[in-house]
Amino acid sequence: MALYRIRPPRSQVVLALLMFALYCVLLLLQAPCVFRYFFHLPCPGCGMRDALWALLHFDFALAFYSHPMVWSLPLLPLLGLTGGRPTRSRRVNGLILGIVLFGFLLSYIYRLIVYFGP
Numbered sequence: 001m002a003l004y005r006i007r008p009p010r011s012q013v014v015l016a017l018l019m020f021a022l023y024c025v026l027l028l029l030q031a032p033c034v035f036r037y038f039f040h041l042p043c044p045g046c047g048m049r050d051a052l053w054a055l056l057h058f059d060f061a062l063a064f065y066s067h068p069m070v071w072s073l074p075l076l077p078l079l080g081l082t083g084g085r086p087t088r089s090r091r092v093n094g095l096i097l098g099i100v101l102f103g104f105l106l107s108y109i110y111r112l113i114v115y116f117g118p
Helices: 010-029 034-039 048-056 060-066 068-072 075-081 090-116
Strands: none
Touching (some): 048 068, 060 068, 068 090
């Protein structure tokens, strides 16, 4: 039986920091969405850059308007640093992941209907 690891392996920490640094560079350069460029539709994460920018300026209403799943941003580094297991319970971890994925899917479908509907 494996014990729960509180400290993540060094490679996971380095990977999480590199991903965060890449996201910050893309945020500062205001790079366009590659998914939208190729498919001419917004991706499920479109608006997250603007939401993060609004959060950095403490404009929570604009952040939520830009992307309703902005509240899930603090969960991403937590998941990366804990190896995808923020709690010891597999059921709780699956529930957290399911809620986040369902929220992204629901907001994506809503945005497609509202902005690109008939």
